[in-house]
Amino acid sequence: MSQTARAAEQAARDSYGRLLAFLAARTGDIALAEDALAEAFAAALTHWPTRGVPDTPDAWLLRVARNSMTDRQRHIARFHSPEESPEMVAPDDAGADALPDDRLALLLVCAHPAIARDLHTPLMLQTVLGLDAATIARVFMVSAPALTKRLVRAKSKVRDARIPFVIPGPDALPERAEAVMEAVYAAHTVDWLAPSDMMGGEALYLADLLVRLLPDLPEARGLAALIAYGHARRAARVVDDVLVPTDQQDMALWDADLSRYGDGHLAAALAHAAPGRFQIEAAIQQVHMARAATGATDWAALNKLYFALLQVAPSAGALVAQAVVTGKVHGPAAGLAALDAVAGSVGADVQPLWAARADLLAEAGEIA
Amino acid sequence: MRYTFLLYSDPADFADMTPEDWEAEKQLYGAYIAALNEAGAFLDTDWLQPVNTATTLTTKGGTRQVQDGPFAETKERLGGYFAVDVPDLDAALAWAEKCPAARHGRIEIRPSAMSEG
Incomplete structure (x- = not known):
């Protein structure tokens, strides 16, 4: 992708995520914000082609979404206890850049400890990037109706249990940010396993966003x-x-x-x-x-780095990779010995283990 | 917002406690209630007798049915509760973490479904 195309794509994504985060943070209701924003985008599709694109598309979308939200809340209020109308002071004539950026708060809500860990990444992909549940379900190889239902419930929990859209203090932020990073990493990992699904761009976007939010x-x-x-x-x-x-x-x-x-x-x-x-x-x-x-x-450098990685974050993948690197540095026999040593702790069903063993055996055969 | 902490624990974990231990526990709970009060977060609490004292009743199906024992036989039993009034779930979690019951058992945190005010 060219730099320009990448910039355009990022701008479009930034706009969706910022608008949704802004609306969700002010109501505590992600689903309500999503519905209102979807309505605003639908209205844009009808109005913009005939009346022209407004000077500040984001402000236009925000205004329509806020009106829709107020209507919905009035509708809900007839059946439930009346809630205060959400306070949304936003400049009407400015773009999303003029909005307070609530995306960090939204990311922290998605990766909140009160939300099931395996939903952190799907929630981020849906709320910050606007991906639909069916796409996310396909990437994670889970049933779409089941994931849809779980995402709806998670959003209800955010609203009903009142998970706050706030940036925690310096004592709690590192741990909470860690959960956000884990979830972004999970998006990267799923791309790694099935690159054809192209979740890599999404993972990169989220990681880049996190750097912009927490430089x-x-x-x-x-x-x-x-x-x-x-x-x-x-x-x-x-x-x-x-x-x-x-x-x-x-x-x-x-x-x-x-x-x-x-x-x-x-x-x-x-x-x-x-x-x-x-x-x-x-x-x-x-x-x-x-x-x-x-x-x-530079296999020697990799050897040192894997050693360091195993100290801070031991994992089956890193153990296998370390054994492969050992094979490159000290010869296939040493690699196979290292692989045997880790097989017990990582379990025999780890696919990379077998792939690594096959490679090392092939190399040993070539040498012999 | 009102949250209720449902305090679950395994009675077996308390089998070896001496009267002095219980006295120390009571002191801890007293201090916790005082802290909740001071923060303006305390609503209510109770400490329940063991489940062998429980009686379960329903009128589901139109007739009154009374049963000896708790509703569900589980290893971890509901032993008490706290009702607190705090701004959001993060605040509720912070108070639950300070609750003496968290050290021995589990605390289920449930938001109130009653409208506020």
Whole structure:
């Protein structure tokens, strides 16, 4: 995608997410805000082609959405206890940029500990990016009606249990931001497993947004870099339906812009001297990307980085990757021994374990 | 907004408690209630007798049916509750975390369905 197209796409996404966050934060009711915004977009489709696009489309959308919301609340009020009309002081003649940005509060609500962990990512994709439940269900390989129902219930809980749209104080923010990052990482992971579903762009958008919202959080920058490096290789990752290992990918297919974007954020993150899991994972990806400049993969550097990663965030994937790197540094026999050592702790049903074993056995065979 | 903390615990966890332990527990609850009061968040609380004292009644189906025992036989029993009035779920969670019952059991936090005012 060209820089311009990317900028246009980001602007459109920013607009939806900001409008929804603004409406939801002021009512505590995500579903109400979604319905009102959908109505506003539908009205735009009828009015704009004939009357022309307003000078400030976002302000126009916001005005229509607010009116729709007030109507709906009046309607609801006939059946339930009357709620106060939501206070929404927003300049009518300005774009979404003039609105207070409530997207961090919205992201924190989506990843609130009172919301089931496996709904954090789907809620973010739906509210911040406006994806529909059917698309999200397909990406996560779950039933669409079941996910739809769970998302509706989660939004009802946010409203009825009154989960607040606030930025918590410095004592609670790190833990809450961690949950947001985990959810963004999960969007990245699902793309990684099934790249054809193209959730990578969404994950990158969310990670980039989080950096814009929390610029001083080094792990957020690490996460953005990590996802950018992965997304930079999307065209090279799968050839003829087969996953190609990073060290064998055609580097001509890598996205140099995204790679530089990753370098920038990783450098800014590391400047804080507060390393964490996402920064280390990004550094691992950066070593892979460096092959484009040096022509070789620095396995010794990867070995050290995986060692560090296993200290802060042990996982089956990292254990297997570490064994593979051991094979590259010390030979396939050492790699196979390392793989045997980790097989017990990661479980035999981990697919990458078998793929790694096959590769190492093939290499050992070539040498013998 | 009103929230009720339903305090669940396994009675087996309290089997070894001495009268001194119970006295210490009471002090903790007293301090907790005082803190809730001071914050203007306290509404109500009760500490329930064990489930062997429970009687369950229903008029579902048109007739009055009375049964000995609790509604549901579970390992963790409802032992008491707190009703608090706080702005939102984050505030409710913060108070539940301070509740002495959280150390031994689980606290279910439920928002009130009654309209406010």
